[in-house]
Amino acid sequence: MIPETLKWIGGVEGYLELIDQRLLPGEFKKLACRDTEQLWDAIKTLAVRGAPAIGVAAGYGVVLCLQQVDGDMARGLRAIAKGCDYLGSSRPTAVNLFWALDRVKRKAEDFAAANAKASLEQLQAAVLAEAEAICREDKAMCQAIGTHGERFIKEGNGVLTHCNAGALATAGQGTALSAMYEAKKNGKSFSVYADETRPLLQGSRLTAWELQQAGIEVTVICDSMVAVLMRQGKINLVITGADRIAANGDAANKIGTYGVSLLAKAHGIPFYVAAPSSTFDLDIASGDEIPIEQRRADEICSWGTRQTVPTDAGVYNPAFDVTPAENITAIITERGVIERPDTENVRRHLGK
Amino acid sequence: MIPETLKWIGGVEGYLELIDQRLLPGEFKKLACRDTEQLWDAIKTLAVRGAPAIGVAAGYGVVLCLQQVDGDMARGLRAIAKGCDYLGSSRPTAVNLFWALDRVKRKAEDFAAANAKASLEQLQAAVLAEAEAICREDKAMCQAIGTHGERFIKEGNGVLTHCNAGALATAGQGTALSAMYEAKKNGKSFSVYADETRPLLQGSRLTAWELQQAGIEVTVICDSMVAVLMRQGKINLVITGADRIAANGDAANKIGTYGVSLLAKAHGIPFYVAAPSSTFDLDIASGDEIPIEQRRADEICSWGTRQTVPTDAGVYNPAFDVTPAENITAIITERGVIERPDTENVRRHLGK
Numbered sequence: 001m002i003p004e005t006l007k008w009i010g011g012v013e014g015y016l017e018l019i020d021q022r023l024l025p026g027e028f029k030k031l032a033c034r035d036t037e038q039l040w041d042a043i044k045t046l047a048v049r050g051a052p053a054i055g056v057a058a059g060y061g062v063v064l065c066l067q068q069v070d071g072d073m074a075r076g077l078r079a080i081a082k083g084c085d086y087l088g089s090s091r092p093t094a095v096n097l098f099w100a101l102d103r104v105k106r107k108a109e110d111f112a113a114a115n116a117k118a119s120l121e122q123l124q125a126a127v128l129a130e131a132e133a134i135c136r137e138d139k140a141m142c143q144a145i146g147t148h149g150e151r152f153i154k155e156g157n158g159v160l161t162h163c164n165a166g167a168l169a170t171a172g173q174g175t176a177l178s179a180m181y182e183a184k185k186n187g188k189s190f191s192v193y194a195d196e197t198r199p200l201l202q203g204s205r206l207t208a209w210e211l212q213q214a215g216i217e218v219t220v221i222c223d224s225m226v227a228v229l230m231r232q233g234k235i236n237l238v239i240t241g242a243d244r245i246a247a248n249g250d251a252a253n254k255i256g257t258y259g260v261s262l263l264a265k266a267h268g269i270p271f272y273v274a275a276p277s278s279t280f281d282l283d284i285a286s287g288d289e290i291p292i293e294q295r296r297a298d299e300i301c302s303w304g305t306r307q308t309v310p311t312d313a314g315v316y317n318p319a320f321d322v323t324p325a326e327n328i329t330a331i332i333t334e335r336g337v338i339e340r341p342d343t344e345n346v347r348r349h350l351g352k
Numbered sequence: 353m354i355p356e357t358l359k360w361i362g363g364v365e366g367y368l369e370l371i372d373q374r375l376l377p378g379e380f381k382k383l384a385c386r387d388t389e390q391l392w393d394a395i396k397t398l399a400v401r402g403a404p405a406i407g408v409a410a411g412y413g414v415v416l417c418l419q420q421v422d423g424d425m426a427r428g429l430r431a432i433a434k435g436c437d438y439l440g441s442s443r444p445t446a447v448n449l450f451w452a453l454d455r456v457k458r459k460a461e462d463f464a465a466a467n468a469k470a471s472l473e474q475l476q477a478a479v480l481a482e483a484e485a486i487c488r489e490d491k492a493m494c495q496a497i498g499t500h501g502e503r504f505i506k507e508g509n510g511v512l513t514h515c516n517a518g519a520l521a522t523a524g525q526g527t528a529l530s531a532m533y534e535a536k537k538n539g540k541s542f543s544v545y546a547d548e549t550r551p552l553l554q555g556s557r558l559t560a561w562e563l564q565q566a567g568i569e570v571t572v573i574c575d576s577m578v579a580v581l582m583r584q585g586k587i588n589l590v591i592t593g594a595d596r597i598a599a600n601g602d603a604a605n606k607i608g609t610y611g612v613s614l615l616a617k618a619h620g621i622p623f624y625v626a627a628p629s630s631t632f633d634l635d636i637a638s639g640d641e642i643p644i645e646q647r648r649a650d651e652i653c654s655w656g657t658r659q660t661v662p663t664d665a666g667v668y669n670p671a672f673d674v675t676p677a678e679n680i681t682a683i684i685t686e687r688g689v690i691e692r693p694d695t696e697n698v699r700r701h702l703g704k
Contacts, residue, residue: 198574227611263611305656314570
């Protein structure tokens with residue numbers, strides 16, 4: 001079964017239940033977030049991760065903001081403003097976090113403005129409805145990407161993916177992995193290779209786990225093993241997610257994706273990117289303008305408790321790299337497929 | 353200073369001193385092997401590793417075989433035969449281990465046949481001399497590779513290497529890294545990027561450590577970061593070692609090397625292989641005939657004490673891959689340089 005990463009339990013006085021991704025794959029445990037502090041912690045410590053999942057969680061976080069409030073709507077709005085500032089500080093680089101908090105906060109403000117005499121309870125209901133809308137839209141987006149993407153997976157294929165663009169990163173069934181889940185629903189049999197994805201191992205820890213839960217055959221490899229598998233003819237296509245896509249189709253994604261795209265090209269293997277259309281940033285003309293975040297050296301310097309890099313040696317740890325559009329066979333969004341992505345084809349797809 | 357991986361201390365009753373590579377880079381400690389049991393353990397548990405270093409260590413191991421013997425040469429030869437069988441069982445896939453044991457054993461037998469009246473002490477001296485010859489030849493081989501290879505490193509270059517083909521893998525100053533040590537001796541300033549080299553991290557643990565010891569600037573990266581560094585123009589050349597080279601120049605080396613060669617090609621970056629001429633196996637026409645050893649899944653499945661791959665998920669863990677000669681700009685041996693390696697150029701280089 002495809003795991004359900006997050007779920008709101010109950011009504012306006014309910015709570016958010018998350019799969020605690022810090023414990024996977026060794027332990028499967030649900031985590032209940034009953035106040036904003038617990039949710040802040042969950043986001044901060046990566047119990048929940050993946051841009052869409054963080055956004056949905058944050059939306060429900062606004063519901064939690066109101067549970068401690070007594071009084072009228074004005075008090076409620078103040079609690080929401082304060083709570084959103086607080087939740088936003090849990091992961092300040094997560095764009096979806098702010099997007100979701102702002103959307104639900106604005107909804108609350110609009111509701112209050114339009115319904116001056118409404119009660120706090122009615123405000124709560126409006127806020128929960130908006131959080132649920134975000135969650136519903138995310139699930140529909142995942143489903144649509146899968147429906148559009150599954151056609152690229154053929155009977156007997158070997159499919160390679162990098163990092164985790166799966167159910168665990170969304171409220172629904174993921175983006176890149178959604179295509180696999182749909183292919184399976186359609187009765188195709190195929191096998192997936194999951195890059196372990198250094199340094200944080202989202203591929204071996206998360207992707208392999210969720211595919212296994214869904215009954216899809218999966219083999220974990222080190223990132224350095226992609227090329228030899230391709231040469232052996234074991235990989236027929238690559239599908240990855242994307243964190244940000246420029247107007248010309250250049251796609252930023254987890255470090256290592258660009259290398260995989262070059263190896264695919266060298267072996268004549270199609271390379272697909274699956275991501276919601278909201279991933280496009282049309283203010284950015286090409287991937288050269290996407291800034292590459294550097295992460296902490298200590299992610300690479302130890303192995304459990306053991307030091308693996310000499311003290312004071314240099315370490316380079318970029319979080320992302322950019323795959324140029326020319327290496328991408330097609331980009332799959334919830335709206336359909338952009339074949340041979342370039343500025344013109346992207347614009348046409350987005351209807352702009 | 354370039355670390356001295358192994359060193360025989362004293363005369364025929366002496367011992368072998370090794371850098372304990374199991375503890376690097378967190379701890380630098382010498383390990384004394386005073387009997388064959390200690391040496392067997394050191395080889396088995398990778399305190400000493402790298403084909404040339406294992407060969408040299410094994411040569412000295414034959415000296416250790418004689419230290420417990422009382423009596424005449426016949427007893428000595430029996431102790432050698434028994435000791436060599438025992439030491440050979442420490443790492444049965446290491447070709448150099450058997451080559452060195454056989455060479456010293458044969459030397460002892462030849463000595464005994466030619467000097468029927470010699471004493472055990474004289475046999476010991478002959479055995480030690482042969483072990484020292486192996487060590488001396490290894491150092492000369494490393495030095496010559498460095499001399500031939502250093503010309504490819506230019507002032508200000510960024511040099512990428514994969515795994516550890518350095519002093520820690522030989523008795524001398526390594527193969528691929530020897531070129532770097534010679535370039536430094538010649539006053540060139542340059543910077544090295546060391547792939548961490550999953551799954552066993554020889555790049556981050558060993559290569560980075562020994563380059564740092566030798567005062568060469570080194571930056572550790574995950575294997576998945578090679579492509580983005582190349583695109584940024586930070587890498588001017590790649591030098592790796594090789595475990596086995598076919599008659600046509602196809603080179604087997606640590607898993608990941610083939611992918612690096614393709615990424616170098618895609619970015620127009622020269623790719624060099626540095627290895628002793630004994631690495632060529634002319635009985636093998638091309639890399640397709642080189643069998644790829646599969647290693648244990650558990651090398652990938654945990655991170656310290658933490659499980660990182662779901663129980664029962666598939667794991668693929670090949671030890672090596674093969675870089676086709678067409679991806680190799682030149683092969684550097686102790687005899688010189690094979691530009692554009694192919695069957696004809698390899699044969700000419702080896703004088704066959």
